[in-house]
Amino acid sequence: MLEVSGLTKRFGGLAAVKDVSTSFERGRITAVIGPNGAGKTTFFNLVAGAYRPTEGIVRLDGEDVTGMRPDRMAMLGLARSFQTTTLFEDESVLDNLIVGHRLRTRSTLLDAILNTARARADNRECRRKAEEALSFVGLDHAADRVVADISQEEKKRVAFALALATEPRIVLLDEPAGGVNPEETAGLARLIRKMAESGLTVGLIEHKMGMVMGLADKVVVLDHGEKIAEGTPGEVSRDPKVIEAYLGADFALAGAGHAAM
Amino acid sequence: MSLFFQQVLNGLTLGSVYSLVALGLTLVYGILHIPNFSHGALFMAGAYAAFFASTALGANYWVALVFAAVVTAGIAVLSERLVFSRLRDKPPLHDMIAAIGLLLLIEAIAQAIWGADFHRLREPYPGIWQWLRINAGLVMPIQRGIIIAGAVVLMIALHLFLTRTTTGATIIAMAQNREGASLVGIDLTRVSMITFAISGALAAVAAVLFVPISLIFPAMGNLVILKAFVIIILGGMGSVPGAILGGMVIGLVESFGAFYVSTDMKDVIAFAALVLILSLRPEGLFPGYAR
Amino acid sequence: MSGLLSRRTLAVAAILAGLVYPFVVPNDYFVYVMALAYIYAIAALGLNLMLGYTGHLNLAHAAFMAIGAYTVGILTVDYGVPYWIAFLLAGVNAAALGFVAGIISLRLKHHYFSIFTLCIGIIVWLVIEKWDGLTHGVVGIMGIPAPTGIGPIRFDTTLAQYYLILAMLALALVVMDRIVHSLTGRAFMAIRNGEPLAEALGVPLMRTKVLSFVISVAYAGFAGALYAGFVRFLGPSIAAETNAFDMIAFILVGGLGTLSGPVIGAIMLTWATQSLQFLQDYRLLVFGPLLILLVMFMPKGIIGTLKARQAREAGERASAARREQAEADASADGRKAPAHA
Numbered sequence: 001m002l003e004v005s006g007l008t009k010r011f012g013g014l015a016a017v018k019d020v021s022t023s024f025e026r027g028r029i030t031a032v033i034g035p036n037g038a039g040k041t042t043f044f045n046l047v048a049g050a051y052r053p054t055e056g057i058v059r060l061d062g063e064d065v066t067g068m069r070p071d072r073m074a075m076l077g078l079a080r081s082f083q084t085t086t087l088f089e090d091e092s093v094l095d096n097l098i099v100g101h102r103l104r105t106r107s108t109l110l111d112a113i114l115n116t117a118r119a120r121a122d123n124r125e126c127r128r129k130a131e132e133a134l135s136f137v138g139l140d141h142a143a144d145r146v147v148a149d150i151s152q153e154e155k156k157r158v159a160f161a162l163a164l165a166t167e168p169r170i171v172l173l174d175e176p177a178g179g180v181n182p183e184e185t186a187g188l189a190r191l192i193r194k195m196a197e198s199g200l201t202v203g204l205i206e207h208k209m210g211m212v213m214g215l216a217d218k219v220v221v222l223d224h225g226e227k228i229a230e231g232t233p234g235e236v237s238r239d240p241k242v243i244e245a246y247l248g249a250d251f252a253l254a255g256a257g258h259a260a261m
Numbered sequence: 262m263s264l265f266f267q268q269v270l271n272g273l274t275l276g277s278v279y280s281l282v283a284l285g286l287t288l289v290y291g292i293l294h295i296p297n298f299s300h301g302a303l304f305m306a307g308a309y310a311a312f313f314a315s316t317a318l319g320a321n322y323w324v325a326l327v328f329a330a331v332v333t334a335g336i337a338v339l340s341e342r343l344v345f346s347r348l349r350d351k352p353p354l355h356d357m358i359a360a361i362g363l364l365l366l367i368e369a370i371a372q373a374i375w376g377a378d379f380h381r382l383r384e385p386y387p388g389i390w391q392w393l394r395i396n397a398g399l400v401m402p403i404q405r406g407i408i409i410a411g412a413v414v415l416m417i418a419l420h421l422f423l424t425r426t427t428t429g430a431t432i433i434a435m436a437q438n439r440e441g442a443s444l445v446g447i448d449l450t451r452v453s454m455i456t457f458a459i460s461g462a463l464a465a466v467a468a469v470l471f472v473p474i475s476l477i478f479p480a481m482g483n484l485v486i487l488k489a490f491v492i493i494i495l496g497g498m499g500s501v502p503g504a505i506l507g508g509m510v511i512g513l514v515e516s517f518g519a520f521y522v523s524t525d526m527k528d529v530i531a532f533a534a535l536v537l538i539l540s541l542r543p544e545g546l547f548p549g550y551a552r
Numbered sequence: 553m554s555g556l557l558s559r560r561t562l563a564v565a566a567i568l569a570g571l572v573y574p575f576v577v578p579n580d581y582f583v584y585v586m587a588l589a590y591i592y593a594i595a596a597l598g599l600n601l602m603l604g605y606t607g608h609l610n611l612a613h614a615a616f617m618a619i620g621a622y623t624v625g626i627l628t629v630d631y632g633v634p635y636w637i638a639f640l641l642a643g644v645n646a647a648a649l650g651f652v653a654g655i656i657s658l659r660l661k662h663h664y665f666s667i668f669t670l671c672i673g674i675i676v677w678l679v680i681e682k683w684d685g686l687t688h689g690v691v692g693i694m695g696i697p698a699p700t701g702i703g704p705i706r707f708d709t710t711l712a713q714y715y716l717i718l719a720m721l722a723l724a725l726v727v728m729d730r731i732v733h734s735l736t737g738r739a740f741m742a743i744r745n746g747e748p749l750a751e752a753l754g755v756p757l758m759r760t761k762v763l764s765f766v767i768s769v770a771y772a773g774f775a776g777a778l779y780a781g782f783v784r785f786l787g788p789s790i791a792a793e794t795n796a797f798d799m800i801a802f803i804l805v806g807g808l809g810t811l812s813g814p815v816i817g818a819i820m821l822t823w824a825t826q827s828l829q830f831l832q833d834y835r836l837l838v839f840g841p842l843l844i845l846l847v848m849f850m851p852k853g854i855i856g857t858l859k860a861r862q863a864r865e866a867g868e869r870a871s872a873a874r875r876e877q878a879e880a881d882a883s884a885d886g887r888k889a890p891a892h893a
Binding site for chain 2: 603607609656657660662663664666667668670671672674675678679682793794797800804837839840841842843844847848851
């Protein structure tokens with residue numbers, strides 16, 4: 001479980017995130033939503049260690065991890081995907097994923113240069129883990145394709161696989177369904193649900209309200225860096241403050257509609 | 262005491278040249294988002310253009326200066342049109358390598374035409390300022406006065422252009438704001454071309470002001486451009502006042518360094534300062550200013 | 553599997569070609585030029601680790617080559633140190649100075665890093681030129697001894713040195729091959745693709761970048777050491793930034809971030825400039841436009857372009873095979889199904 005309390009980040013005098021407290025529970029999907037510029041990505045960056053919070057505490061399974069570097073956070077089991085994932089376009093999907101499990105290996109560069117048994121074993125392990133992650137996201141068939149040749153939606157799945165290859169306890173997904181069509185969005189939503197069901201803690205930033213309302217167990221709404229609401233999709237979509245933040249009826253309707261589904 | 266002021270004068274002369282070069286570099290940084298390594302070659306091209314105008318065409322100093330500014334602005338615009346504008350969506354590494362390619366090309370062309378030998382551009386007004394010598398005991402060649410005055414005039418003109426016109430304001434905004442989020446509806450092509458033209462012209466004028474007390478040779482731009490980089494890191498990438506102030510500081514440091522430390526090591530001083538500063542402050546001296 | 557096989561075949565063919573080469577060319581001059589190309593190829597291999605794999609443009613690479621060369625020159629000529637000890641110290645010295653430079657410069661963002669390294673290059677060049685007492689200044693270091701023999705093998709002829717340098721290049725390639733295909737090599741590439749993602753995958757940025765930088769400049773240092781023992785004269789010009797630019801051109805021609813690219817680029821460009829004798833003085837006239845045209849129209853270089861096509865075809869073949877397999881399975885199921893019914 002991941003808990004944040006009183007999380008604040010100021011750039012110069014401007015507070016991008018202001019006194020946000022919430023928690024991400026194991027096996028649950030927690031969505032962070034809010035209008036553009038509400039501070040969602042900054043919030044993720046604070047949690048994942050990319051930015052050091054001005055104030056506040058981040059706890060991962062009870063341990064204080066505030067301001068820890070992202071690579072240390074990854075070691076502790078926090079993985080994330082970004083809005084855009086730059087992959088090595090001319091290499092196969094599988095080869096791109098191998099680096100994902102490196103943090104769990106111990107062989108050094110010297111092992112690699114001398115081609116020791118340990119280096120070979122670690123290489124095999126990373127390849128196996130990459131295949132496993134690829135299979136989890138349903139892309140076995142694309143393992144040998146070069147990244148340049150796969151679709152946008154497949155690239156999204158590769159980004160998930162990369163995060164999964166690190167053997168995380170918690171994954172933070174930043175707009176996982178950006179730029180894919182509705183049908184594919186539904187497929188990605190199923191995949192995210194599957195991740196949660198496998199015991200992962202899932203955090204999610206998404207603009208597609210339909211997806212969020214149908215998928216999230218809990219929704220945290222940010223506006224101007226502050227948390228204005230938190231609760232189930234149904235509760236949040238009826239919250240007047242949320243409706244106001246999103247300028248009205250469109251959202252309430254869409255939200256209610258999907259929540260009803 | 263007069264020795265001290267002598268160094269101040271020398272420093273201001275050098276600083277004026279550096280500032281003009283750094284100004285163009287800092288403005289172009291806003292367009293390219295990378296250091297334009299070929300900027301030093303523009304400085305050199307300006308010097309050769311003036312040399313050509315005065316020797317082959319028999320132009321007087323001021324005509325040669327204008328000729329050099331126009332020609333160099335043209336080269337800068339061409340490089341923007343033919344190379345940089347086509348690399349806009351490519352990784353920054355590509356721009357940097359292309360800039361190095363341009364530097365090599367312009368330098369090679371100069372060498373192919375004029376050879377590797379040194380050339381001179383005669384001082385338009387030889388001699389020293391008698392008034393200063395008599396009243397203050399300072400030796401100030403007239404050309405040094407022209408350099409400082411020329412730089413001041415250009416800086417004022419540039420300041421007016423940047424603050425009083427929309428195009429100027431856009432250039433400033435681009436130089437300082439890397440994301441360019443506030444630049445909706447701007448004709449990027451036009452702004453880029455103008456910025457490159459200005460940077461080329463500034464480099465050329467700096468060169469033509471400087472060479473009467475120096476020499477013309479194909480690699481003459483290399484040390485100057487490096488110092489200009491030091492200056493814009495000190496002053497903040499994209500900052501106009503930073504470029505001017507930084508130029509003066511480096512000019513003075515060098516002039517005093519050459520006098521009190523060693524002439525041999527004066528070139529090392531600027532770089533050593535940069536290494537020191539970046540070691541202590543990886544974001545430069547004024548990080549907030551540029552980003 | 554066929555890719556691996558052809559890779560091995562190509563490597564064997566390349567080594568054979570390298571071995572036979574001195575016997576098919578008319579005179580020693582060709583051997584000499586080729587050996588120089590190999591030396592620059594070793595340095596370019598190192599630069600490519602930083603530029604092609606880790607995504608950082610180090611403009612001080614020639615300076616580190618100079619540091620390696622001068623370490624050998626000064627130690628052997630002024631202090632009578634045996635060549636091979638000086639050779640090792642050249643690599644160590646370049647790596648140690650690279651470590652210090654890396655710790656400072658790699659905290660900087662991309663373009664600051666490039667400017668910073670450009671300045672380091674200039675400082676090294678100026679120091680070599682001005683510090684007469686240590687480096688012999690503009691006069692240079694003359695009479696550097698050739699590598700001392702190992703056992704019965706002597707390195708006092710151009711031919712013998714050619715084979716020594718060829719062996720070093722082969723070793724450099726094998727080590728580089730293992731590095732870039734290792735998990736650490738994958739971490740380098742992850743940094744090149746994007747630092748935030750690399751860090752989120754548990755790659756410690758600073759440590760990994762410094763490691764890449766140190767290995768990279770150690771290659772330059774060893775290349776410089778070979779250069780000193782081969783050319784046997786050193787001047788400040790070896791540290792000039794145009795030398796670093798040349799190496800960038802080698803890498804771009806061959807292929808950024810490919811193993812063999814820098815070697816092929818170094819050999820091709822060295823011969824291109826040699827055969828265009830009249831261009832000798834104006835070689836930058838060719839190199840400049842070449843750099844520009846390459847980044848604009850063929851940023852992957854020769855090997856990179858070939859490799860990309862090959863990988864794509866292999867991927868398509870493998871996927872097609874998988875699909876056929878799946879269809880065969882499906883139709884097999886289909887045939888079984890009616891029997892059940």
